[in-house]
Amino acid sequence: QVQLVESGGGSVQAGGSLRLSCVASGRTFGNYALGWFRQAPGKEREFVAAISLSGGMTSYADSVKGRFTISRDNSKNTAFLQMNSLKPEDTAVYYCAARWRAIASTSREYDYWGQGTQVTVSS
16 A cells, blocks of 8 residues: 655646645655646646656646656655646646556546645645
């Protein structure tokens, strides 16, 4: 089992920045690819970004490319999502997820999920 806890959400104005963190415990953090997903009210959960075991490979949704950056620090069992130039349409609950080994971009491929952290962007 892998336990994931997100933090760093909050309310910001459009154009602002937030940095989300995801702290993992349980199994060896470095054996898991990590992803960030988000879900807005009335919408399906959608992929935001993912990162490979070592951090050498990343993937982003087109809607956040160039604005968001995913990273990880395996020595601290922590993943990050730096979000810049935030837009009102980025408003959602953001979830951290983990899967064994391979990077992926669909929610059904992830085995472990955090409880989520709310991000609200006002215009």
